[in-house]
Amino acid sequence: MECQRCQQNEATVHYTQVVNGEKTEIHLCEQCAEQEGYMNFSNENMSIHQLLTSMFPFDQNVNQAQSIQTQQHNLQCDRCGTTYQQFRKRGKFGCSNCYRAFESNLNPLFRRVHSGNTKHVGKIPRRIGGNLHKQRELEQLQAKLQQLVYDEAFEEAAQVRDEIRKLKEELQQNKDGEA
């Protein structure tokens, strides 16, 4: 088996991690393992940094064109100056704008850390206000409607349908207002 990182040497270090019950295996040669911090046992426990770094989908796509990789790795946040390489090494963003700067690389990472999820469905700050809240409510109602129809609870479903209609109208009005 060849090393996943340099794809040159024989992989001699095999590392298995379980995140949220999902097993990932990493196979590296000794040099790469050392560089990625897997061999650093003298430092007692593996630091959280190294653990985090290991969650990154590093160069696993063996067939990926080299140019795309280089391009991805040259990303830099235009606000705080953090490069994608630094982010990968530290496992931490430098500022809120880094999320935009590294956007193209984030989905695989989030999927790995958050059991396949990439989109926030929780709380929204009040100041973001109106339409986003309504949009979320609409999504929830539509899911509820589907369930009710499935359960053949048609009376309740009709009510939910009316609520959806009303919400859609409100959303449309707000959009027209903005335009």
Add this chain to the structure above:
Amino acid sequence: MSLQNFINDAISPWLNTEGVDNDIVLSSRIRLARNFEQVPFPTSGDNDALVKVLEYMEQEFDQQSYKDFKQFQLVKMNDLKPVEKRVLVEKHLISPSLAEKDHTGAALISKNEQASIMVNEEDHLRIQLYYPGFELSEALNKAQELDDWFEERIKYAFDENRGYLTSCPTNVGTGLRASVMMHLPALAMTNQINNLIPEINKLGLVVRGIYGEGSEAQGQLYQISNQMTLGKSEEDIVEDLKSVVQQVIENERRAREWIMEQLGIQLEDRIFRSYGTLANSRIIQSKEAAKCLSDVRLGIDLGLIKDIPKTILNELMVLTQPAFLQQYAKKTLSPNERDVFRANLIRERLQLEK
């Protein structure tokens, strides 16, 4: 001086109130990670910007009150002695890494110590709320209110798709970490805990020992928390954790009945020996103290020991940590001296109940 209140008053007032299922769940905690939109994250090391965050928090929130949380006080790491910081760490009001942030770190702590907002830890704000017993939903509601209160004045870093933006990718989305501290002596005694932990991990939750090194739990205290923060609503995260905790509670209850039946006098012997050790020893290491405290607490819960209040485990687990002992001794102690002081403190505390 009210800073001394935090430090000298060793036990957070909320710890002494009774909570739901508190024979097994000692406390519930909610933490929300939040950042200022326009300021680099604490991980960036831009200290000038971070000091501004700290000054802003002081100016806006120091000495303010919000509903149940009266008289927030902003405590700067810079103003604390090392031992004072360690006391705050041992009370779980701040994290060890905040304690190291001398120039930028601070904590905004409510008078009852139920709410502690760490400033410039890994994120600009870490809103933490503690409740006694199994009270996750209540804790979440209160944390959300507190969050709204801060949000009235702070523009948070938020993205429609990614949610609340945090310096670590493991917190993005809700920024929510919900956890409970559980006392699981019977599951540990019957070795069931070793089978249970991998099962809980498979559900996307994390179990770890508290106060112990690594995963070894001192005093059979375990913390269970969610790991995922993205793609689930706050309410769902808390509900999922609650349903698992509920099952663990039931398992622990069954295991307690089982050991009562099966071990009988042996169990009683173990509990009263531990009681005897705590009441009489002159030198006691923290590990032994934790084990004995766990036994005694189990004895209280099983009705075998009647003259000691339940909260003694929570209280003494905190009080017998190194920094508290030094506070009690009013000087720096060598590890050997600590063991003597620990034994003294426990004996005196038990005497108080006579």
